[in-house]
Amino acid sequence: MTLAACAAALLTVALPTTAFAQRGPQPVVLVRAGNLFDSEAGRMVGPRDILIRGDRVAEVGQGLTAPEGAMVVDLSQCSVIPGLIDAHTHLLLEQRSGEGLSNVAARDHGVQGDVYRALTGAQRARGYLEAGFTTVRDLGNSGRFLDLQLERGINDGLVPGPRIYGSGPGLAPAGGQLEPQPVDHHDLIEGEYRIINGADDARAAVRDAVARGADVIKMFPEATPQRTRLSVEEMAAIVTEAKRLGVPVAAHATSDAAIREAVEAGVNSIEHGYEISDDTLRLMARKGVWLVPTDPSLEMALEFTRSWPRQPPREEVDRHLQAGRDRLMRAHRLGVRIALGSDLYFPYAPGRGAGSRGTMDGYVEAGLTPTQALQSATWEAGRLLGDDGLGVLRPRSWADLVAVQGDPTAGLSPLRAPRLVMKGGRIEAGSASACAS
Known part of the structure; x- marks a missing residue:
């Protein structure tokens, strides 16, 4: 089977909107996390802001200012873990x-x-x-x-x-x-x-x-x-x-x-x-x-x-x-x-x-x-x-993250209902508003 034929078949299961197949330029995104999981240290480190440019994390810190025109994703009521x-x-x-x-x-x-x-x-x-x-x-x-x-x-x-x-x-x-x-x-x-x-x-x-x-x-x-x-x-x-x-x-x-x-x-x-x-x-x-x-x-x-x-x-x-x-x-x-x-x-x-x-x-x-x-x-x-950008949230990592309600280091049950999933700086499932419910 040719790649073209397979790709044509795959296209039929795309998202119901045309936005997925016709992706435009990615905006700068500032994620405000209520509690961030440091996967290398193995602990929650409290509130952190994550600045994303394109599909990569540019900066992680506290009290970051959103650049002009940036999209702000408020996950302050959620815990955030790497994808x-x-x-x-x-x-x-x-x-x-x-x-x-x-x-x-x-x-x-x-x-x-x-x-x-x-x-x-x-x-x-x-x-x-x-x-x-x-x-x-x-x-x-x-x-x-x-x-x-x-x-x-x-x-x-x-x-x-x-x-x-x-x-x-x-x-x-x-x-x-x-x-x-x-x-x-x-x-x-x-x-x-x-x-x-x-x-x-x-x-x-x-x-x-x-x-x-x-x-x-x-x-x-x-x-x-x-x-x-x-x-x-x-x-x-x-x-x-x-x-x-x-x-x-x-x-x-x-x-x-x-x-x-x-x-x-x-x-x-x-x-x-x-x-x-x-x-x-x-x-x-x-x-x-x-x-x-x-x-x-x-x-x-x-x-x-x-x-x-x-x-x-x-x-x-x-x-x-x-x-x-x-x-x-x-x-x-x-x-x-x-x-x-x-x-x-x-x-x-x-x-x-x-x-x-x-x-x-x-x-x-x-x-x-x-x-x-x-x-x-x-x-x-x-x-x-073998990819230093995977499984972490820090500068130059992939902008992949999951928001959940509760502390997943105290028990894994919060993972059963992810409130938001982001891959490469794009929200793929859920929404920021789900963290407020």
Whole structure:
């Protein structure tokens, strides 16, 4: 599918006004925040004024004077936090209960097609933005670079959505994550993954992804339910080439052996990390490798099970989540940096953005403080993405912010109802007047 065709399809889900698609010059904006969250320090610092010029913050202080002609946004009755970041999303993927990934791929490629898939991805993107997530890192399962086409559509103002850091197809061993198939007449595996065959091919795959616009490389040291694995040499080649081109590498790894090999290869983050030893966690801490735990909250898990033929009792679901909570807190105690990632690709009635917030609730259920959970979705996630302007509100940062009523460092419940969402200096959802109600 061509970029032009995909862009035309995406245009149909734009905001109902023409203002979004036809953006004019951005005014100077002065935001008066009632209480500002310093994401690096991990504390609320009281009332602050934020002067925005274009899509960047120019100044943060107290008692700033609005420049002539500036738009003043009065959030003095609200707390203001940096725009939230979900470091592990799948905008172009939805797997229904009981459905294998091979069936999902067949539906996406053979029944619905790229245009329909792009439209649903754009709808989900808008949901993230309205929930306060102004940036996401989208990690594969997105066809042949549909995530990068959606990223461009959002950047060009065709549709509303968060700032996307996309990977394109994940670099995987034979079979990808699809169930073993004796035949693949419709090339479903190649439609979703870039299968790696040797170190030279691994380097070529990285170059191709970067040439197409990938912001991050996603690799699969292992690809359950397949038993195939990338070799140590292939992983090292991926990381070396990506670093040479200035692009980070995220590794989908669940077993301790695969996690350790990926960490030793030099990846930037481990996604999931379900079965990880303390020794491997210590290695991650020494090397500065982030863990992105993709565990739901109890409330989310209960919602997932509502469609099951037999819904397990609350206590059983809670016990099932305990292993993930234990892993997260072991990582935290051993000094591993934690970045928020929801990995939500199942149908979730409250919406994808609500799922990202729910994942933060899960971190608190595990034992992080609300402040630490909030930092995982701001300061830490911004550092993981490698952009000093993300996850913070200070001079030269992106003008991404969320206004909520109440103190989110005392409890995350205020995040459930953002009163205003601003991305790049533009109000994308809510209004300043909502802070007065």
